Amino acid sequence: MLLGISLGTNDLSRAGAFYDRLLGTVGMVRTMEEDDEIGYGSPGGPSCFWILKPFDQQPATRGNGTQVTFKAADNDGVEEFYRTALVLGGVDEGTPGYRYRPRYFGAYCRDLDGNKLHVMYEPD
Incomplete structure (x- = not known):
């Protein structure tokens, strides 16, 4: 079972400001902060997504083929994200726009460090 995912950053405070606002569009909040990492999750819940400065103290790089997907509450939430x-x-x-299946609505972007993000909504 997957517990969460982390993405590296070279500027934690800048990435934190970016993700504070961005993840707020899908109902996530900052749930923890340490010197080299910030965690996000549901209000009152555990962290499930982290941004961090790499432990080996080497520059953070984006993964080719790596993507993190967030679920919005509706199509408007996809557009807002x-x-x-x-x-x-x-x-x-x-x-x-609509992709893959008739009711799957999604969009793609990259964060400030070049990490690929996907946001989607598909009714149950």
Whole structure:
């Protein structure tokens, strides 16, 4: 069972400001903070997503083929996540729209360190 995922950053305070606002669009909040990492999760819940300065003290790099997916509450939430990422300095990797299946709505972007993010909504 997967407990969570971490992405590296070269500027923790800048990445924290980015993710504080971005993850707020999908209902996530900062749940913990240490010198070299920040955790996010549901309000009052445990951390499940972390941004961190690499333990080996080498520069953080993005993974080719790595992607983190977040679930929005609805299609508007997908669009808000995507717009927020771009306003905060993220980069477009695929505008919001229907993909894969008739009711799957998603968008793609990259964070300030080049990590690929996907946000989606598909009704149950």
